[in-house]
Amino acid sequence: MALKFYSVPYAAAGCGLVAMVLVEKQIPFELVVVDLKKGEHKTPEHLAKHPFGQVPMIDDDGFILYESRAICRYLAEKYADQGTPLIPTSLPAKALFEQAASIELTNFFPLVLKIATEVIVKPVFNLPVDEAAIAQGMADLPATLDVYEVILGTQKYLGGNEFTLADLFHLHSVPVLIEKGHDIMADRGPNVTRWWKDISSRPSWVKLKAEGIKSVM
Incomplete structure (x- = not known):
C-alpha cells in the first residue's frame, strides 16, 4: 500500500518540504489533494485524522502523522537506506x-x-x-x-x-x-x-x- 500524502498540489510551505523529502528519498506515494479554499481541511473526515485541520499529513499504512518537520524526520529515518541521506548517523x-x-x-x-x-x-x-x-x-x-x-x-x-x-x-x-x-x-x-x-x-x-x-x- 502506497503512502498517502494529504497536501495541496503545489510545492509551498510544509507541503513543499514533505514533497521534497519524498522526491529526494525516492518514496512512492499517493497524493490526496486537499482544497483549502473549499475548506476540505476542516471537514469532519479530515479533522478526525488531523485535529488542527491543516496540511500536510501522511497515512503510512494506517499510521497517521502530521506536522511537516515531524513527517520529514520520519521519512528520512524510515527510508535512510535509499535516496539522499538527510539525517546524519554518527x-x-x-x-x-x-x-x-x-x-x-x-x-x-x-x-x-x-x-x-x-x-x-x-x-x-x-x-x-x-x-x-x-x-x-x-x-x-x-x-x-x-x-x-x-x-x-x-x-x-x-x-x-x-x-x-x-x-x-x-x-x-x-x-x-x-x-x-x-x-x-x-x-x-x-x-x-x-x-x-x-x-x-x-x-x-x-x-x-x-x-x-x-x-x-
Whole structure:
C-alpha cells in the first residue's frame, strides 16, 4: 500500500518540504489533494485524522502523522537506506544537524512566518494585510542571516558539509515570498548567497516548483 500524502498540489510551505523529502528519498506515494479554499481541511473526515485541520499529513499504512518537520524526520529515518541521506548517523554529526534544525526553527522560521502570513496566507482568505508586520519581519531578518554568514563561512551547509533536513527546512515559504516580490535572501553575504543558491536549485526542488506535486505510485 502506497503512502498517502494529504497536501495541496503545489510545492509551498510544509507541503513543499514533505514533497521534497519524498522526491529526494525516492518514496512512492499517493497524493490526496486537499482544497483549502473549499475548506476540505476542516471537514469532519479530515479533522478526525488531523485535529488542527491543516496540511500536510501522511497515512503510512494506517499510521497517521502530521506536522511537516515531524513527517520529514520520519521519512528520512524510515527510508535512510535509499535516496539522499538527510539525517546524519554518527552521534556528533547528528547533534550538529539537530543544532542547525533548531536554529532554523527558533531563529529563522518565526521571522519568515511573520512575513509569509501577510504575503501568502492572508490574501488567500481575503484578509487585510498588515504592511507594518511585513516591514518588521524584513527589518529583523538581517541579524539572523548575518550569523548564518559566519557559520557558512566555515562549512558548506548549516549543519556541516552535507545537505540535510536543516537546510531543506528553509524552503518552507521563502521561494513563494521571492515569487511575490519579497526576496528576503537578496543582497546577503557571499556565503549565504552561495548556500541559498545551492539549496534552492536542487533538481528535486526545481522539478517540484515547475510541475507541482504529483502521485508517484
